Structure formats: structure tokens, C-alpha cells
Amino acid sequence: MARHIVVGSRRSKLALTQTRWVIRQLDSLGFSYTFEIKEIVTKGDKIVDRMLSKVGGKGLFVKEIEQALLEGEIDFAVHSVKDMPAELPPGLELACVPKREDPRDCLISKRNQTLDSLPDGAVIGTSSLRRAAQILHARPDVKIKWIRGNVDTRLRKLREEDYDAIILAASGLKRIGLSDEVITQYLEPDICLPAVGQGALGIECRASDQELKGLLTYIHHEPSGLAVMAERAFLAEMGGSCHVPVACYAEMNAQELVLTGLIASPDGKTVLKERVSGHDPVQLGRQAAQRLKERGAEQILDQVRKELEQ
Numbered sequence: 001m002a003r004h005i006v007v008g009s010r011r012s013k014l015a016l017t018q019t020r021w022v023i024r025q026l027d028s029l030g031f032s033y034t035f036e037i038k039e040i041v042t043k044g045d046k047i048v049d050r051m052l053s054k055v056g057g058k059g060l061f062v063k064e065i066e067q068a069l070l071e072g073e074i075d076f077a078v079h080s081v082k083d084m085p086a087e088l089p090p091g092l093e094l095a096c097v098p099k100r101e102d103p104r105d106c107l108i109s110k111r112n113q114t115l116d117s118l119p120d121g122a123v124i125g126t127s128s129l130r131r132a133a134q135i136l137h138a139r140p141d142v143k144i145k146w147i148r149g150n151v152d153t154r155l156r157k158l159r160e161e162d163y164d165a166i167i168l169a170a171s172g173l174k175r176i177g178l179s180d181e182v183i184t185q186y187l188e189p190d191i192c193l194p195a196v197g198q199g200a201l202g203i204e205c206r207a208s209d210q211e212l213k214g215l216l217t218y219i220h221h222e223p224s225g226l227a228v229m230a231e232r233a234f235l236a237e238m239g240g241s242c243h244v245p246v247a248c249y250a251e252m253n254a255q256e257l258v259l260t261g262l263i264a265s266p267d268g269k270t271v272l273k274e275r276v277s278g279h280d281p282v283q284l285g286r287q288a289a290q291r292l293k294e295r296g297a298e299q300i301l302d303q304v305r306k307e308l309e310q
């Protein structure tokens, strides 16, 4: 029973590093499976010149991969949960969430400055409305400049262009071994609440593949899985596949899940947060989203969508 398993991956350094990491974990279990990586170039990887939120958001990175799964070309795919849409197509499942990496965002500044010590009017690079809104809330004087490309490209643009700092996820940098070298400040969740699923990997496979799902349970991490489930319930309830200034972070705290959901106006002037705790992940995510809606979240989102259509 030496099944050969084909694993789909995007071609970026981060995606391949994550995929290889998962394969190593599975390999070290000592079963007789063999693995092969099949690289897939997604639409999101090809579009580098436009604002991601204007061309369709996070689904762009996973559509081709999901097609390959459904057609049986690949058996599973390793995603950053952050890049996964709230709803998966019928027939596919988020089968496993390994132990989550650092969920925080971090500041990478040219002159070793923190968010507080950056000069007046400093230029900060990000293409995330979520990061932009929270940074502007903390530092209304800074200038946000859009930046695109994978992690390497962004670090190069920081060196070569007129950015004073950029914001990236700590997890990506840790995974490719660059965190100690480049991170100048970790932004705690009370300053910059992470994106849904940030720092977590999600393994997607065909819902019908019982054998593979059985294998994946060995590398599933239950507390990370519950947190991700709660955050994704928040995203689904918020109406989330489009790219909007929405953030959510949940973690197990002793016996309970504690979840914070956030919605902001892109200029950072309005930031609404809700903190809830309890045991049912899906219910917690929904509850936080519903409370934000009661406080006017939908008006903020409608406004953002209108601006993006222009």
C-alpha cells in the first residue's frame, strides 16, 4: 500500500517552503507513502501590477489549485489559511491545520525604527486595507503606499524604493528563515489585529479521500484548528471573500477560545472591535460578526466596496 501522493503548490519561495515542511512532517511518520510536488501558477501570482482588492481578492490564489484537486491532478494542497476564501467549493475540505506559527504582523523599517519612532509623514508599504487602516489609526500622519509582490520582492522594494518601512506577516518571514535579520518590531494584536487565519497553514483535499484525511490527522493541531474555525466563521458571517478591512484573531486561553473581531474604515478613523469568549468556535465567530454588524459594520463595508468599484 505504497500510495504516491501528489501535492499541489504555488511556486513562490514561501509556498514551496510550506509545502516541503508539510511533506517532511508526513514523511517522518514512518508510513510507506511517497510524495511529489506539482507546481501550479495561479492568477493571483500573475497579476502583480494592480491592487489585489480591485481584481477579486484572495480567491485568485486558490482557484486553479482547487480545480486541480477536483480533477484528481493533485491529492492535497498546502495553503496559507489567510489566502483561503471563507467558503470552499463542494467536494473539497479543509482537512487539517498544523500548529500555527506566529500570527502577528511585523514592521520592517529601513532605519531600525518602531511604529512610534518613525518620523512624521513616514511612508509605509502595504497592500492590505486591514493593515493600512490599523496603522493609520495608530499613526494618522503616515503615508500608506501600495506595494505588491511576494515576500522577497517586497523586501527588495523596501531597500530600493522610497519606503521607510513595510508591514509583513511574521510567520512568512520565520518560515523562510529571515525573521531575525529583518524584523524591527512585532505588532501586537491590540495594535494590528491579524488577518483571519494568519500564521496558520490549511491543508485542502477531496472530501472523499478518507485514506489521506486519516493520514493528515497525525499533523493536525486541535487548538490551532479551533481558532482557525472560529476566525473563518467570523469571515463567512461578515461576508468575507472580498478584500476588506476585516481582522480576526482567536486563541485558546486555558479552557476557552477568546476571539477578537475587527472592522475598520480604510482611513483608520473608525475602528470597531468585539471580543467574545466561549467553547463553540463557529458560534463565537458568528457572534462577534453579528455584534459588529449591530454597530454599523455593514455600512463601512458597503462604503469600501463602492470605493473599490470606482
Ligand SMILES: NCc1[nH]cc(CCC(=O)O)c1CC(=O)O
Pocket: 080, 081, 082, 083, 151, 167, 168, 169, 170, 171, 172, 197, 198, 199, 200
Ligand atoms: N498576503 C500574502 C501572504 N499570504 C500568506 C502570507 C504569510 C503569512 C501567513 O502565514 O499567514 C503572506 C505574506 C504576508 O502577508 O506577509
